[in-house]
Amino acid sequence: TRPNLGCRELVKRNLIRILPAIRNDLTDWVVAGRIKASQLLVILTWQAEETITQHLEDTLQVCSKALVDDESIVREQINKTLIYIGYFVPINIWFNLIRSHFEQASNLGLLCLIAPLLTGVTCDELIQAEKIFDQLLTIILKSEYTDNFQVPIQNELLRICRLLIEKCQRQLEPNAYRIFKCILSLLSIAENDELKQQCQQTLNDLAVNTFENSSLNEMYEKFASQLFDDLKQTSNDWLRSTRDRFIFETFIMQAGKIYIN
Numbered sequence: 001t002r003p004n005l006g007c008r009e010l011v012k013r014n015l016i017r018i019l020p021a022i023r024n025d026l027t028d029w030v031v032a033g034r035i036k037a038s039q040l041l042v043i044l045t046w047q048a049e050e051t052i053t054q055h056l057e058d059t060l061q062v063c064s065k066a067l068v069d070d071e072s073i074v075r076e077q078i079n080k081t082l083i084y085i086g087y088f089v090p091i092n093i094w095f096n097l098i099r100s101h102f103e104q105a106s107n108l109g110l111l112c113l114i115a116p117l118l119t120g121v122t123c124d125e126l127i128q129a130e131k132i133f134d135q136l137l138t139i140i141l142k143s144e145y146t147d148n149f150q151v152p153i154q155n156e157l158l159r160i161c162r163l164l165i166e167k168c169q170r171q172l173e174p175n176a177y178r179i180f181k182c183i184l185s186l187l188s189i190a191e192n193d194e195l196k197q198q199c200q201q202t203l204n205d206l207a208v209n210t211f212e213n214s215s216l217n218e219m220y221e222k223f224a225s226q227l228f229d230d231l232k233q234t235s236n237d238w239l240r241s242t243r244d245r246f247i248f249e250t251f252i253m254q255a256g257k258i259y260i261n
Contacts, residue, residue: 003047011047018044019055023062026078031071038066038077045084053089057097060085064101064109079116086120095132099139106144108153114140115159123168137178146185147243154186154195162202169209176210180223181230181247187254188246200254220255227251 003011022044025037041059045052052059066078085094094117101110114136118126126133140146140160145153161179164172172179180203187199207219214222231244238245 008047008049011044012049012051015044015048015051015055019059023058026062026066026074034066034069034074035071035077038069038074038081042077042080042084045081045088048088050088052085053093056085056089056094060094060097060113061101064098064113067112068109082113082116083119086117088120091121091125091129091132095129095136099135102139102142106142108150108156111140111145111153111156111160115156115163118160118163118167123171126168127171133175137175137182141178141182141185143243146182147189149189149191151192151195154190154192157182157186158195158198158202162205165202165205165209170212172206172210176206177223177226179206180219181227184227184250184254185243185247188250189243203254217255220251224251224255 018040022037022041025033026041028034028037063078063082066074069075069078098110098113098117140157145157148154161183164179183199183202183206187196187203190196190199203219204216207214207216211219211222227247231248234242234244235248
């Protein structure tokens with residue numbers, strides 16, 4: 001239920017006075033303070049609606065730190081905050097604010113911003129923002145992420161892929177290969193059995209939801225040529241530990257009885 005007009009106006013007028021204190025408390029060493037600050041930020045963002053745009057850059061920066069907080073309740077509240085931001089703030093505004101940070105660093109906190117922000121965006125908005133969608137996929141395919149053995153980063157990448165598949169389904173088809181390659185890259189280095197199963201299930205969901213109930217093998221066959229063209233560019237330099245070699249071997253093991261000339 002939308003807050004009444006009086007509450008919304010009161011929050012909008014006083015947001016500039018309250019937010020700095022909340023941002024400070026979110027990075028405080030006192031656990032109780034961080035929890036209360038995260039809970040208050042959710043309520044303020046919900047009531048402020050599009051007015052939060054005026055304070056967005058600093059808010060997103062502190063959210064990226066709070067998303068890796070030791071307390072799960074803080075992380076949950078910040079996720080809710082970002083969902084509201086994704087809903088109230090146009091995608092071109094919030095994405096342009098976080099993109100520059102991805103150009104300078106690749107860490108878990110930044111990556112964790114993407115999924116909740118996208119949750120508040122409709123598929124049509126995402127598809128229409130074609131350039132932003134392309135840049136977003138470029139970010140999640142950065143080798144600093146797809147080659148990373150840290151399970152939290154692998155889980156977050158998979159979360160983003162699953163969200164895009166569920167949100168866009170058949171509309172995702174023009175970008176499906178890049179999603180496929182991201183998941184395959186994760187599968188190729190996953191050491192956790194549960195994560196491997198989740199990757200395989202997500203690949204199956206991509207095939208079923210994006211290509212009109214295609215089988216997983218049909219999707220492998222569809223993308224085989226494009227994947228091999230990509231891998232050929234580095235094949236002469238492969239070592240035992242080369243990332244593209246892992247992807248190639250995983251594809252061969254997963255593809256079954258598909259023969260490629």
